[in-house]
Amino acid sequence: MRRLAQTLAKRALQAKSRASSSSSAAAAPCLTHTPSSTTTKAPAMSPNSPQEANGSKRNLSSSIVWSPPITVDNINPQVLACEYAVRGEIVAHAERLQHKLLHNPSTLPFNELIYCNIGNPQSLGQQPITFFREVAALCDYPGLLDKDETHGIFSSDSIARAEKIINSIPGRATGAYSHSKGVKALRATIAEGIERRDGYPSDPEDIFLTDGASPGVHMMMQLTIRNQQDGIMCPIPQYPLYSASIALHDGTLVPYYLDESTGWGLDVSELKSRLQAATAAGINVRALVVINPGNPTGQVLSEQNQQSIVQFCKDENLLLLADEVYQENVYVDNKKFTSFKKIARSMGYTEKDFSLVSFHSISKGYYGECGRRGGYMEVTGLDSEVKDQIYKVASVNLCSNISGQIMMSLVMNPPKVGDESFELYTNERDGILSSLGRRAKMLAEALNKLEGVTCNEAEGAMYLFPRIELPEGAIKAAKAAGMVPDTFYCRRLLDATGIVVVPGSGFRQVPGTWHFRITILPPEDKMPSIITKLSTFHERFMQEFQP
C-alpha cells in the first residue's frame, strides 16, 4: 500500500514537472510532448503501437490493446498529490477486513470493526436530537402539517418551527434551489444565533450556507490560491482537509507547529518565524488557518492566545480562517469556547480593518449530523466585490442542500425555556456532551498508562492524539514493510483488534515523532473493552520490538 502511495507520489512529481514544462510552452502555437511522459509506466500496448500519455493521439486501431484516454499517468497531478488520511490506506484496509468478517469471519481475531478514524458520532450509535429530526421530517413532507394525527406524534414547538421555516421559504418550496448563499430567512436565524453567542452584530449577507464546512474551506482556498507561490499557514498537526485542499488548488502549505509539551500550545513567536522563513523562500503567505477547539489535538485556545493570533494576522495583513466546528465540544471547566470574531471585535477590530472567515458545521457538537451535510461560513472584512466572487462560485453549484440549511438554523437556534421540547432537548444535549467528556478522560488516562505513550487531555473536539515512542525494531520493521512507522503501528493495531485509527503522519507531526488519532466516540459502555484491546495489543507490540 505504502509502496503504491510512494509510486503515485513520484508520478505526481514527474507529472508536475511535465505540467510546468508544458505551461512554460503556453505561448507556442503547438506543443511538443516530451517522450518521458510515457516512461513512468510500461504501456500496456504492443511495442510498435502509438501512445501518448495525454490521450491526444488519434485513430487508435482497435486491434491493439486499448488504453483509456484518462489514466493515473496523465491525470491532473494536483489530484495525485492530494492525500486524505482520515479515509486513507488504513481505512481501505479496514474495508477489506469488513468484507472478510462478512464472508470468512473465522480468519480474523476479532468479530467487529470499531471505526475510531473519523468524527462520525451517529455511526457509533449516538442518537440524533429529537427536536431537530421532528422539524426535518415536517419540512420534508409539509403535507403532515395539515393532518390531525401530526399533533399527537410531534411536539408543538417542532410543528411551529417547521411552519415558520416553510413559510419563510419563497413559495413554501422546500424542494427548490434556494438563493446561492442559502435561504435568506435561515441565514437571518443563523446571524441572530451568532449575535447571541458573541454579543456583536452579524449580517445575514455575510453568511454562506454550505454542504458541511469542507466546501466552504475549498471555496476560500480556490479564491486565495493563485499558484504554488501562494502560501496558507496551517497548524501542525492539522486536519488533512487543509493539506488536501491546498494541494488540490496547487498552493503551498506553510506549517506552524503546535507545542505538544504545553498541551498543544500555539506560540506567536513560532508563527512569526515560520512566516519569515516562508517569505524568505519566496512564498506569499496570504492566510492563516486556526482550528479551535483543535483537530486532531483537542486543545481549546485561551482568549489571550486568540488575541495574539488576531494581532499577528492584523500586523501581517493575513486573512484569518477560523475552523470553529467544534465550538460546542468543550469538556473542561477551566476553558470555554470563544469565537475569533468575538475576540477581534473585543480588541476593537471591525469589518473595516480585519479579515476573518469562520467555518461552522452541523456535523459535530452534540448533534453530530454528519450525513446531512450542513454548514456555513461567515465572511467578514472582505470587500463586497470579493464577496460577489464567492457568491458567483457558490452559484455555479446553485445552492447547498435545504435540509442541511434548515438543520444549521436549528443548531444556531435550538429550543428555549418554555418550549415543549426544551427539557427533552436539554437532556439529550447534556447527556451526549457529558458522556463525551467522560469518554475523553477515560481514554486519555488509559493511553497515558501505556509504555512509551503520552497523551494530552482532550479539552475539546472529538479526538485524542497520543504520542508513541516506537522502538527502533518497530521502525526498522516498518521500513522493511514499506510503511511509515506510525502507519505500521496502526495497521498492526487494526489487524489485531479491529480498531481503526489514523496514523499521525496523516496529520503531519514534528519529524521523528509518531502519533495516532483516535476518536472518543465509541459508546461509553464499550470503552472499557476497547481500552483492554488497545492496551493488550500495545503491550505485545512493544514486547515484540523491544531490544
Add this chain to the structure above:
Amino acid sequence: MRRLAQTLAKRALQAKSRASSSSSAAAAPCLTHTPSSTTTKAPAMSPNSPQEANGSKRNLSSSIVWSPPITVDNINPQVLACEYAVRGEIVAHAERLQHKLLHNPSTLPFNELIYCNIGNPQSLGQQPITFFREVAALCDYPGLLDKDETHGIFSSDSIARAEKIINSIPGRATGAYSHSKGVKALRATIAEGIERRDGYPSDPEDIFLTDGASPGVHMMMQLTIRNQQDGIMCPIPQYPLYSASIALHDGTLVPYYLDESTGWGLDVSELKSRLQAATAAGINVRALVVINPGNPTGQVLSEQNQQSIVQFCKDENLLLLADEVYQENVYVDNKKFTSFKKIARSMGYTEKDFSLVSFHSISKGYYGECGRRGGYMEVTGLDSEVKDQIYKVASVNLCSNISGQIMMSLVMNPPKVGDESFELYTNERDGILSSLGRRAKMLAEALNKLEGVTCNEAEGAMYLFPRIELPEGAIKAAKAAGMVPDTFYCRRLLDATGIVVVPGSGFRQVPGTWHFRITILPPEDKMPSIITKLSTFHERFMQEFQP
C-alpha cells in the same frame, strides 16, 4: 453592469499573465513581484504607503487606510474568469427589483417577478411527488416508524421503503457520514435502476453519489484538466456549468456548434473539424461533453446520432461525459431518451474499450427536487486506479448528503404496479410531464409568432432557446449602454415585465446571432398572461428600434 464585467475580465487576463509569469519563476528561491500588479486599480491608500497586490507586505501601519489581504485585484484569476449567467447579472438585477417590489412597488410596471431563468420547477409551484416526500420524512425521523399513527398518515409502501432504506444503512444511522461514494445499498438500487433502463449491467462500485450533478462534473474536470493546453469539447450553446468549471480548473473549452437550422442537430463532421483545429493549435483534447436532452437547446438526439458520437469518441480516444439529467423530460412522440451507455454497449463497446461518465440528478425530470441536491455519476471504462483517485477526492468532502442519496435511489426505483402509492405516483408524474409538454408547445408557438424570432421546438429538457434578429438600432443602443445585445434585450424585458430570462451570450452562440433561454416552467394557467406580456414587450421593443 456589463462594464464591470468587462473590467473584471480584463483584470482576470492581467492577473493571469502575472500568475503565469510568477509560475515560470517557480524554481527561483525568491520571487520579485512585477510592479504592474498594482496598476490595475488605483490603490485606496495614501500615495507613499506601501502596498503589494498580493498582500505580502508586512507590518502595515494602522494609521493608513486599510486594504484587506484578499481583494478582487489579487484573487485567483480563474475565479475572476469564471462566469455563470444562469445566476448572473440579469438575475442580480432581478433581485434588486424584487427588493424594490417589496418596498416601493408603485415604481414598477409589474407586481411580481417571474423567474424563467433557471430550471427550478418547485419555485414556480410544481408540487413534489408524495411518495418521495413520505419516504424522506420517515428516514429523517425514524422514530415515526414505531408510532401507530404513522400507518394512518403514510402509505404502506412508503413505510416499507423507509424501513428497507434505514435497515440498509450501517447502524441504521441516517445522520452518519456514508461511504464517500454513497451508501452502498442505495448505489445498488441505482445500479439496478440503470440496468432496468438500459438492459445492460451496472456495477454499484461505478456509482458515485453527489450533491446534484454539478459536483460530479467538477470532479471530472478537476481530474482531467492539467493546464490550459488541456481541452474539453463542449456543445455551443452549452449549459454554463461547463464553461465555468473549465475556467475554474484552468482548461480550454473547445467548442463544437449545434446546428440551429436542423433543430440543434449535432454533426460529426463538425466534431472532427473542431478537434482538428484544436489539436493544430496545440490543445490536447481529452474529453467531449454531450448534453442530451439538450440544455439550453431542448433537442433529443437520435440513436443514430448518438452512435456516431460514440464512434467519434472511440476513434479519437476521448472520454465521453454525458449529461443525461433531463432523461425523463421528453415531450415528443417521435423521440425517446436512450442513454449513451446503452448506445455504446449495443455497438459492442464495453468497460474494456470505451470510457464514459454519465451524470444524473434529482433536480429535473418530473420530480424537480433541486433543493435536495442529489445526483450520481456512473464511471465506466476507466482503470480502477483512476476510480480510486476519484474516490479519494470524494473522500476529502466525506460524502454527499444522505437525504439526496435516498431521493436519488427513489427516482431510480419508484413505486411499481401493486404498490399502494402506484396510482397516485403515476398520476402525479404524468400530470407534470404532460403539462410540461403542453407548456413547451404553447410557448414555442407564441415565440415563433413574434417578429424576427424563430424558435425550435423543445423535444425535451425544460427550456426554449429562441433566436432574435435584433434591429441594428438595438445593437447600437446596447453598445452605448455597454451591454451585449441579447443582455440588453433581456434587461429591457425584465424591466418592462418582471420576466427573468438568460441572455444567449451566457451559453455562447454562433457569433452575430442572439438568443435567450426561457424555462417552460411557469404554471400552465399563468402561461397565457406571460405570453401576452412577452409579446407586448417584444412588439414595442422592435418598434422602438426599427429603422
